[in-house]
Amino acid sequence: MNKIIRIGTRGSKLALWQANHVADLIKPSGYQTEIVPIETRGDKILNVSIAKIGSKGVFTEEIEEKLLDGSIDIAVHSAKDLSSSLADELELIAFTEREPANDVVLTTKKGFSLKNEGIRIGTSSTRRVAFLRHFYPQAEAVSIRGNLQTRIEKLNAGQCDALILAYAGVHRMGYDNLIMEQIETSYFVPPVGQGSIAIECHKKLSFDKKEVIERWVNHVQTEDCIRAERAFLKTLEGGCSIPSFGYAWMEGNMLTLKAGIISLDGKQVVKVKRSSSPEEGKELGKGIANEVLANGGADILQTIKTAIKA
Numbered sequence: 001m002n003k004i005i006r007i008g009t010r011g012s013k014l015a016l017w018q019a020n021h022v023a024d025l026i027k028p029s030g031y032q033t034e035i036v037p038i039e040t041r042g043d044k045i046l047n048v049s050i051a052k053i054g055s056k057g058v059f060t061e062e063i064e065e066k067l068l069d070g071s072i073d074i075a076v077h078s079a080k081d082l083s084s085s086l087a088d089e090l091e092l093i094a095f096t097e098r099e100p101a102n103d104v105v106l107t108t109k110k111g112f113s114l115k116n117e118g119i120r121i122g123t124s125s126t127r128r129v130a131f132l133r134h135f136y137p138q139a140e141a142v143s144i145r146g147n148l149q150t151r152i153e154k155l156n157a158g159q160c161d162a163l164i165l166a167y168a169g170v171h172r173m174g175y176d177n178l179i180m181e182q183i184e185t186s187y188f189v190p191p192v193g194q195g196s197i198a199i200e201c202h203k204k205l206s207f208d209k210k211e212v213i214e215r216w217v218n219h220v221q222t223e224d225c226i227r228a229e230r231a232f233l234k235t236l237e238g239g240c241s242i243p244s245f246g247y248a249w250m251e252g253n254m255l256t257l258k259a260g261i262i263s264l265d266g267k268q269v270v271k272v273k274r275s276s277s278p279e280e281g282k283e284l285g286k287g288i289a290n291e292v293l294a295n296g297g298a299d300i301l302q303t304i305k306t307a308i309k310a
């Protein structure tokens, strides 16, 4: 019997941390694991913003090819980097327990506040730029790309006064000491999937291996939340360069999803918050997306698509 699970992943430190985390979760099952690092287009192109390269699959395509040709069993991704529709042969089978999904401010400047005048914030996420323009219009957003370590080097080199990043990545990489502020999800709503690691596989992966992943890696509440968020994203048809947001959480037996879209200049925001049972999470996500689109979201989306192409 072939009792080894080959795990495909990007080669960045964060991606490798995540792959090792998944390997650790698999270990008690008795299966061996092997980590296979794979370079993606997004890792090679560092000088252009993701919105301009075209977001679809930049960090996932080469990995998915290896799932399709059977050279890896599963792929490990940050759930938020996955586009809302996968190739027909592939599926998501598990989501790790989510870390706090919020963004954080990283800086070494004493007395720093997002409310201060004349501050330069390093980010290249369209969602973070738009929320900054909306909530902190006096702040300037400066484009910073690269992996976490590179961004922190750029912060230390003075290219910006602070960075806004996902708490999850910062924590996994051990940079908690640079966190100045936790930005609340109640207003700076996270993007779909932030904070959880998703496991993707070929639909034809063996029953035994699928069962191991589902049993040892999946966290049911996180899965319910992210499936609802992804149903929202799929109906909205926005890639990761669109400043959409979607965050679901459980309270007792109810799942609540808050999701929407914000214009690039931060002036218009459409958001909807509603609850359902976790079993109805996908319908909830879809319904919220349709409501967002009908209430002005479709116009915002059209304007953004035109702006990105320009």
Ligand SMILES: NCc1[nH]cc(CCC(=O)O)c1CC(=O)O
Pocket: 078, 079, 080, 081, 164, 165, 166, 167, 168, 169, 170, 193, 194, 195, 196, 197
């Ligand atoms: N866009 C890159 C990316 N993909 C996942 C994370 C953080 C980890 C996570 O959300 O699980 C990050 C860094 C960031 O946005 O700060």
